[in-house]
Amino acid sequence: MSQKIPVTRDGKKGSDILLIDSHRVVKIDKIRDRDYVIHTKDHHYYLDLSLDSIEEWLYEDGFRLLDSTNIVNMKHVKEYDSRKGIVYFDSPTDKKTKTASAARIHKEHIENVMSILQSSDTDKAVRQPTNQHPEIQPPFFVMNDDDQFSRSYATIRAMNAKRQAEEKIVHMAYHDSLTNLPNRLKFQEHLKDSFAKAESSDTLLGVLFFDLDRFKIINDTLGHHAGDQLLQHIASKLSEYVGDKHTVARFGGDEFIILMTGVNSIDEITDFARGIPECLKEAFYFEKQELYITASIGISLYPHDGNNVESLIKNADVAMYKAKEKGGNIYELYHPDMNMRSMHRLNLEIELRKAIEREEFMVYYQPLVDLTTGSIFGMESLVRWKHPEWGMVSPGEFIPLAEETGLIIPLGNWVLKQACIQNTKWNSLGLAPLCVSVNISVNQFMQTGFVQFIEDTLKQTGLTPNLLCLEITESVAMKNVSFIMETMDKLRMLGVQISIDDFGTGYSSLSYLKRFRVHTLKIDQSFIRDVTTDEDNAAIVTALIAMSQQLKIKSLAEGVETPEQLAFLRERGCNEIQGYIFSTPLPAESFENLIKEKKTLYLH
Numbered sequence: 001m002s003q004k005i006p007v008t009r010d011g012k013k014g015s016d017i018l019l020i021d022s023h024r025v026v027k028i029d030k031i032r033d034r035d036y037v038i039h040t041k042d043h044h045y046y047l048d049l050s051l052d053s054i055e056e057w058l059y060e061d062g063f064r065l066l067d068s069t070n071i072v073n074m075k076h077v078k079e080y081d082s083r084k085g086i087v088y089f090d091s092p093t094d095k096k097t098k099t100a101s102a103a104r105i106h107k108e109h110i111e112n113v114m115s116i117l118q119s120s121d122t123d124k125a126v127r128q129p130t131n132q133h134p135e136i137q138p139p140f141f142v143m144n145d146d147d148q149f150s151r152s153y154a155t156i157r158a159m160n161a162k163r164q165a166e167e168k169i170v171h172m173a174y175h176d177s178l179t180n181l182p183n184r185l186k187f188q189e190h191l192k193d194s195f196a197k198a199e200s201s202d203t204l205l206g207v208l209f210f211d212l213d214r215f216k217i218i219n220d221t222l223g224h225h226a227g228d229q230l231l232q233h234i235a236s237k238l239s240e241y242v243g244d245k246h247t248v249a250r251f252g253g254d255e256f257i258i259l260m261t262g263v264n265s266i267d268e269i270t271d272f273a274r275g276i277p278e279c280l281k282e283a284f285y286f287e288k289q290e291l292y293i294t295a296s297i298g299i300s301l302y303p304h305d306g307n308n309v310e311s312l313i314k315n316a317d318v319a320m321y322k323a324k325e326k327g328g329n330i331y332e333l334y335h336p337d338m339n340m341r342s343m344h345r346l347n348l349e350i351e352l353r354k355a356i357e358r359e360e361f362m363v364y365y366q367p368l369v370d371l372t373t374g375s376i377f378g379m380e381s382l383v384r385w386k387h388p389e390w391g392m393v394s395p396g397e398f399i400p401l402a403e404e405t406g407l408i409i410p411l412g413n414w415v416l417k418q419a420c421i422q423n424t425k426w427n428s429l430g431l432a433p434l435c436v437s438v439n440i441s442v443n444q445f446m447q448t449g450f451v452q453f454i455e456d457t458l459k460q461t462g463l464t465p466n467l468l469c470l471e472i473t474e475s476v477a478m479k480n481v482s483f484i485m486e487t488m489d490k491l492r493m494l495g496v497q498i499s500i501d502d503f504g505t506g507y508s509s510l511s512y513l514k515r516f517r518v519h520t521l522k523i524d525q526s527f528i529r530d531v532t533t534d535e536d537n538a539a540i541v542t543a544l545i546a547m548s549q550q551l552k553i554k555s556l557a558e559g560v561e562t563p564e565q566l567a568f569l570r571e572r573g574c575n576e577i578q579g580y581i582f583s584t585p586l587p588a589e590s591f592e593n594l595i596k597e598k599k600t601l602y603l604h
Contacts (some may be wrong), residue, residue, distance in 0.1 A: 002021045002022045002023040002061050003020070003021075003022040003057070003058055003061055004011075004019040004020070005019065005020050005021075005022055005023065005025065005038060005047065006018070006019055006047070006049070007019075007020055007038050007044050007045035007047050008045065008048070009045060009046070010046065011035070011046030011048065011114040013048070014054070015287050019044065020038070020040070020045065021155040021391070021406060022058055022061040022063070022073070022563075023061060023073075023075070023391075024040045024041075024071050025038055025039065025040055025063075025069060025073050026041055026069040026072070026076045026089045026100075027039045027071065027072045027073060027087075027098070027533070028047070028054060028063070028070070028072075029069055029070060030069045030070075030071070030485065032541060034048060034049060034448050035047070035048060036048075039098060041076075041089060041098055050165065050416060052062075054071055054512055055071055055111075055505045056073075057086050057087045057531045058073075058210075060426060061073065061075070062074045062075035064136065066100060068085065069103070070100050072087055072100050074402055076089045077089060078082075078090055078091060078092075078097075079091075079092055080111070080142060080461075082111065082321040085101055085102075086099050086100070086101055087099060087100040088593065094564070096316070098212075099496065120301065121352065124326070125466045126464050130496060133308040134183070137143070137293075147347050150372075156324070160290075165541075169386045169536075173185070174186035174189075176227055176249075176250040178231060178232065178235075178250070179231060179232055179235035180235075181235050181239065181248060181249050181250045181256075182249040182250075183249060183250060184249065184251050184252060184257075184421050187247065187249035187251070188255055188258065188309050188313075190247055190259060191203045191205070191207070191259055191285075191309050191313075192309050194259065194261050194302075195302065196301060197261070198262075198303075199263065199303075202262070202263050202314025203264060203311075204263040204264070204266070204269070204301055204302060204303075204304075204374065205259065205260065205301065205302035206258075206259070206260035206263050206268075206269040206272070206299060206300075206301055206302075207257065207258070207259060207260075207299070207302070207312045207313060207316045207560070208257065208258040208259075208260070208269075208272075208273060208297055208299050208316065208331075209255070209256060209257055209297065209298040209299075209300075209316035209317045209320040210250070210255065210256040210258060210276070210292075210295050210297050210315065210320070211239075211255050211256075211295060211296050211320050211324065212234065212254040212293055212295050212298075213293070213294045213295060213296055213324070213328035213329060214293075214319060214328075215227065215230075215254040215256075215293070218230060218291060218293075222286060222289065224441070226286045226287075226289075226291075227254075229284075230284055230286070230377060231250075232253065233284050234256070234293065235248075235249060235250065235256070237279050237280060237282075238256060238258070238276075238279070238332075240279075241276065241279040245262070246258060246259060248259045248432055257313070257316070260272060263266070266301065266333070266555060267284070268298060269301070270299075270331070271466060271566065273299060274331070275296075276297060277294065277329060280293055280294065280295065287399070293368075293496070294328055294329035295328070295329065296320050296321075296323035296324040296328045296330065296331075296332075297320060297323055297328070297330070297331035297332070297413040298315075298316045298317060298318065298319030298320025298321070298322065298331070298332055298334065299316060299319055299324055299331055299333050300312045300313075300315040300316040300330065300334040301321065301333075301334075301585060305334045314543075316334060316438035318334060318338045319333060319334040319517065320330040320332070322338055324414065324453055335464075344363055348393075348397065348398065348401060348451060349401055349405055350403060350510070351387060351390075351403060352385075352398055352405070352407055353407065355385055356407065356410055356411060356414070356533065357587075358496070359388060359414065360603070361383050361384065361385055361386075361411065361414065361415075362383075362384050362386065362387055362588075363383060363418045363419055363422065363588065363589055364381070364382045364383075364384050364585035364586055364588075364591075365379040365380070365382070365416055365422075365436075365576055365585065365586055365587075366379060366380045366382060366583065366584065366585040366586070366593040367379055367578065367582055367583045367591070367594065368435075368556065368576055368577075368578050369576060369577050369578065369582050369601045370573060370575070370576055371569070371570055371574060371576060371577060371601075371603070372604045373600070373602040374601035374602065375554060375598070375600045375601075376434065376594070376595060376600075377434065377435065377576070378434045378435035378436060378437060378469070378597070379382065379436055379437070379591065380436075380438075380439075380471070380578060380585075381415060381416075381418075381436055381437065381439075382395070382585045383395065383399075383411065383415045384585075385398055386599050400548065403441060403443065407595075408441045408443050408444065409443050409444055410440075412439070412441050413441075413442065413453065415438060415439075416438045416440075416454075416457060417457050417460075417461065418440050419436045420428070420436070420457055420461040420463045420470075421461050422588055423436040423437070423463055423467055424461050424462050424463045424595065425564055426592065426595070427463075427464075427467070430597070431595055431596065432471075433467055434467065434595070435467050435468070435469050435470040436467065436468060436469065437470075437471050437495060437499065438468070438469070438470060438471065439471045439473075439501065440470050440471060440472050445472065445487065446483075449585070451490045451491060453526075454468075454470075454493055454494060454496060460495070463486075463492050463494075464494070465495030465496050466495050466497060468496050468497065469497035469498065469499055469519070469520070470491065470496060470497070470498050470499070471498070471499050471501040472484075472499070472500060472501060472524065473500075474497065478510070485515060485516065487517075488516060488517070492517070497520070498516075498518045498519055498520075499518055499519060499520035499521070499522055499556070500516065500518050500521055500522060501522045501524075501558075516552060518555060519554065520542065520553060520554045520555055520556050520576070521547075521551070521554070521555050521556070522540055522556045522557075522558055523544050523545075523555060523556065523557045523558065523574075524559075525557075525558040525560060525579070526542075526559075527540050527543065527560060527563055528557050528558060528569075529559055529561075531561075531568055531569075532564045532565060532568055533564055535556075538568070541568075541569075541572065542572050545569075545572045545573055545574050546572075546573075547575060548575075549578060553566070553578070554575040554576060555573075555574050555578070556574075556576040556577065556578065557574050557577045557578075557579075558577075558578055559578075559579050559580075560577040560578065560579035560580075560582075561579050561580045561581050562581065563580050563581070565582055572604070577601075581601075582601050583599075
């Protein structure tokens, strides 16, 4: 917005004051200390005003001091004839063109001022590569021995520095500091601005919500420094893939978002989305460590899936979670039914948090049976959720959500403590000592002071340490092998037993089993289900049992349901089982009756 300059037509005191826009002014001639002639292209006016520096006042509007008597609006300058010492405000060939004269001895100063103005022009500024903060190239100052220009140069320096600082602040407000991509705010503004053009051109807009798969593993294992470098690498790859036609922004964390404009069909968007895995397939190296990354992508379309910024982004996010549920490295187009699933998930999370406070959880126990005697030697504790309105909620539904939200820590710790309390109670009743197994999630195992928590729980409940077995899945054990082994050693020193659950599903950790020195190897039920009909499963189970025998650890088969499965396992020398062939998971009271009855498995 230009400044308003108060002028008169005749320069006489008492004359009417007019306000003219500074952008109309081409030059200002100084007559005396407080008398100035204001020139537009067509007229001239008079200014009677005492100012410390007209140049500084009108600096943002492009005015610069040329010599001791001329202040020129450089935005109107068309040409400078250094030989004649004349500045032209229109074509030099037009006789009506207004000019400004400057002594030829000031040639260097005038050229310097013009150069500085050009270098300060934001539209013409040279900018750094996209992975660095942009900076306007600093103007080259040629100092003049004439003191009359010292203030002008000081003003130029100060105003340029101010402009650069302001532009940097604006840039920081609208760009991500790590990747230098536009940030969420900038993306939202750009998306909003794109609606009108899409409507006028009858084209689509595509919003692609982009989330890296298993990025947390990289951060947890290699550190956030590696994660940051990977994000910069991804940002560079996406920028190159998107090009100038579309826009990519960092939405936050490991999430990116892409806006496709001028789209004529859905196929154009899906073809674009299919190309992203190809864009990311090249390995990223961090300290000689080869890393591969994939992404889950959700897509929403304007105007089909929303007519405002919030709904388009939200729906793309919902579709992205659907892609992630399917295993990642794919894209999903938004469908309204997804919102129902998303709303159910939100309600489930809210109710899950309340369930912990309202004590809606209970612990069920499934017997563990010794195949030598057929008797119960222990039990696995399994959490169940009975919602006051929904009834029993499947563990397969709420356990993954508890893992994702971090609620698994308080929930898992509660289950462990309840299992210890219950087992101590059964011991106090004079029943045969049984070992209670408790599943431990990776979040629990990695929590600060986990070993101390186990020790404190044993002391508080009075349970003998060897009557507690902690079940750790193979995937947990492989997260951070050195840390896991160190923690296992501390737990063994407490006298607690340890078993590896779901063993055989990872395929890559067989060599680690000896190093873990666990008490029991639990064979995943996915192998047991078809062990009598699938040769590959039979071979795997046979090998796992034989390996456990060689390592002198017990083998326990999960999910045993049929006599045929039982016979197969006994023939191979499996030590223990659990499954519906003997009993389903039971509430504490029913399990107590079972052990009082001394029920045994019929072995024939």
